[in-house]
Amino acid sequence: MHMNSAPHLLSEDRADFERILDDVLRNAHERPDLAKVGQRLTAEQLRTRALNATARIATAAAAEYEHYATLREESRAPAATTPDSVRDPAPEEPPGSGAGLTAVVSVLVPVLGGVAAVIFLLVGYLLKALDPPPAFASSLVAVGWFFAAITAIGILGAAVGLLVTAMRNSSTELPADETAGREPPDEVARAREAWRHALLERGILPFLRKALDDAGTAPAATPAPTRSATQLPKIGYSRPDFSSPDDGSDAGKRPNFSSPDFSGPDFTSPDFGGPEHRPE
Structure with a gap:
């Protein structure tokens, strides 16, 4: 919850x-x-x-x-700023000469020197294998070895730079006890x-x-009255009261129907045999 x-x-x-x-x-x-x-x-x-x-x-x-x-x-x-950092601030580096330029030079010098050394040495030794070898083949080999030396010097300088950076960072780090001692x-x-x-x-x-x-x-709630299963709830309206028109003693008898009484006109048949009706 x-x-x-x-x-x-x-x-x-x-x-x-x-x-x-x-x-x-x-x-x-x-x-x-x-x-x-x-x-x-x-x-x-x-x-x-x-x-x-x-x-x-x-x-x-x-x-x-x-x-x-x-x-x-x-x-x-x-x-926060420690008192030691206030008393002995770190020397600021002049603009344009930071650790970024040093890092770029230390990376590019070995790489470019190594590529140039491989190219010049490979071409120089291939030309010296010809018979007779060209005159500038020995110069190409010499230039190749020069770039190889530059590459080795660059790698050594990069390693020294990394070592100096690691030592500088370790000297500026605060011990864990000092940081924890600010608030026990x-x-x-x-x-x-x-x-x-x-x-x-x-x-x-x-x-x-x-x-x-x-x-x-708090007052206890009164239980609701129980209702029997056969007792139906009163909804609030009653059924309509239908009654037959004739509630007398003859209500149970069946109606008595009689055939209509038709009577014809009173006609008498003419007596053609009588004297009053005979033609004169």
Whole structure:
């Protein structure tokens, strides 16, 4: 779990905060004031609350932490100007004649001299192998040996320059004891232990005690009433009440349908056989 950022705690010191907190919660059973850990609040709940209140807890040991951080920064600062360097400053080299020009000459002279020596010696001895040899063959061989001597002198000068540079650097180096003596490491260690002790006694332990006390005085939550499996929840609306139009005693009887009563007009058939209908 990552800790919330505290305004005055550096990232390298947040691990110490978590380490102290975890050690206290791990050994809470050995402290009478933290004996209720696990009853009112679990160790993980206390750890979460403490990490969320990192800035407030670390403020209790702000003075010790500031002293410890100051000493640590001073011990890590680069080496300042020593009194010996003030009394005996190193001689400045004139412009245009530094170690760079010397290094270039010491490298180029052996290389160029060696290449020239190989070329002149090779050509001179090849010409001397001819029959009759040319007159300038001996001159080429002599020039080759001259460049060979220049090459040897250049290599020797480069070796001497490297030796002188190494001796000069070793004389200007400060011993390790002198650099470490500016700020004794045990003083930084003592400041760190003082900060850790103040953080534990004035920050973490009081916070854990108060968290346990507040959890003990908090009213217990009333349990929710149990509901039977057959009881359905009332949602807030009722089903519509449908009723039949006729709720009387004849509601259960089937409707009685009768065929329509059609009656025809009252016609009498003519009596063609009667005297009143006979044609005259």
